[in-house]
Amino acid sequence: MAISPELCLVGKIFADNRSFSRDVVSSIIKSAWQYCSLTSIHPWENNHFIFTFSSEHDVQRILHDAPWLVKGHCLIPRPWNPNVHISEIDFAHENFQLQAHRLPFRKLTRAYATELASKVETVVDVDCDAEGYQFDRSYLRFWVTVNLRKPLCLGFSLKRDGKEPLYISFKHEKLGDFCYSYGRLGHDKYSCGHGRDETISRVGAVMRALLFKRPIASLRNQQPLHQTQG
Numbered sequence: 001m002a003i004s005p006e007l008c009l010v011g012k013i014f015a016d017n018r019s020f021s022r023d024v025v026s027s028i029i030k031s032a033w034q035y036c037s038l039t040s041i042h043p044w045e046n047n048h049f050i051f052t053f054s055s056e057h058d059v060q061r062i063l064h065d066a067p068w069l070v071k072g073h074c075l076i077p078r079p080w081n082p083n084v085h086i087s088e089i090d091f092a093h094e095n096f097q098l099q100a101h102r103l104p105f106r107k108l109t110r111a112y113a114t115e116l117a118s119k120v121e122t123v124v125d126v127d128c129d130a131e132g133y134q135f136d137r138s139y140l141r142f143w144v145t146v147n148l149r150k151p152l153c154l155g156f157s158l159k160r161d162g163k164e165p166l167y168i169s170f171k172h173e174k175l176g177d178f179c180y181s182y183g184r185l186g187h188d189k190y191s192c193g194h195g196r197d198e199t200i201s202r203v204g205a206v207m208r209a210l211l212f213k214r215p216i217a218s219l220r221n222q223q224p225l226h227q228t229q230g
Contacts, residue, residue, distance in 0.1 A: 001129070006056045008080035012091040014148060014176065015073040016051040020047055028070050036062060048086055051077070067094050067174050072164050074148070074185055086180035092149050095124050097173040100140045102166060103158075108134045117142040120170065139171075148185050161167050 013020055024042040029051070030038065036058035042050040051061050059079075062068075068075040076091045100116055110128035117123040124143035128134055146152070155169040176185055 003052055004056075005043070005080050005082055007053050007059060009051045009059060009077045010086065010089065011049050011068075011075050011077040012081045012089075013049075013050060013070050013073050013075050015047055015071075015090075018047075018071075018073070022049075025049055025070055029068075029075075032068060033058075033062065043215075044086065045130075050080065067096070067176070069174065069176055070095060072176055074174075076148075093145050093147055095143050096146045096175075097127075097141060097143055099171045099173070100142075100155075101138070101169050101170055101171060103140060104160070104166065105133065107158075108138075108140060113140040113142050116140065117144050119156075120144050121146050145215070152185070162222075 013025070022041060023045070026041050029041065037054040037057075038051060039054050040052045042052075044050060051062075053062075062077055063079070066075075066077050068077070074094070076094050078089050078091065081089075098117070098120060101111075110126055110131055113126045113128055113134075114123060117126060121144035124145055127141040127143070129136070134140065152172065152175075153170050155167060157165040158168050159165050190196075
């Protein structure tokens with residue numbers, strides 16, 4: 001099959017103990033990507049799939065809006081490079097939108113969002129419109145590159161002068177199923193071979209955030225977080 005690399009994506013579903021058929025993935029993805037020019041889905045080994053499109057713009061939209069969910073598991077798409085083996089593609093790192101909740105007013109700034117994001121993972125972008133205090137919502141929002149093979153970051157204790165420390169919680173948008181014992185994506189607590197983390201067991205369900213929808217006007221100049229390699 002002759003096709004331009006710019007019109008292909010290869011994706012991996014993070015599900016350690018479950019295999020997905022082409023029919024299941026096709027049904028879910030065609031519904032989720034109904035606005036795109038998806039032309040075919042090809043199952044590969046170990047929950048990998050190759051997707052073809054007729055529009056390069058649509059490829060970039062799928063990359064930008066990642067991760068995707070298939071039956072509660074994260075689907076991580078990557079640009080298709082015909083010169084590499086699938087084992088050489090990094091699916092273990094993905095850009096996630098995180099929200100930091102319960103911050104005091106003085107911390108609701110772009111500068112602190114950048115500082116906070118750098119402590120969590122590698123910073124990709126910060127969702128703040130301007131300098132100064134952010135009054136459009138009660139939390140900070142930022143994109144970071146998350147290592148999917150490590151436990152998710154729960155939050156931290158913020159020290160304050162003259163007051164008790166305040167626990168700041170992180171919530172993840174588009175968060176797939178994860179282990180409530182260990183905190184890692186790809187399996188549940190019943191099939192976990194790692195040690196139990198009591199903190200994750202207590203707060204696991206609240207680590208999911210409602211998807212933030214920015215007004216359409218503010219999205220006009222937004223660029224994809226992933227770019228197709230030339």
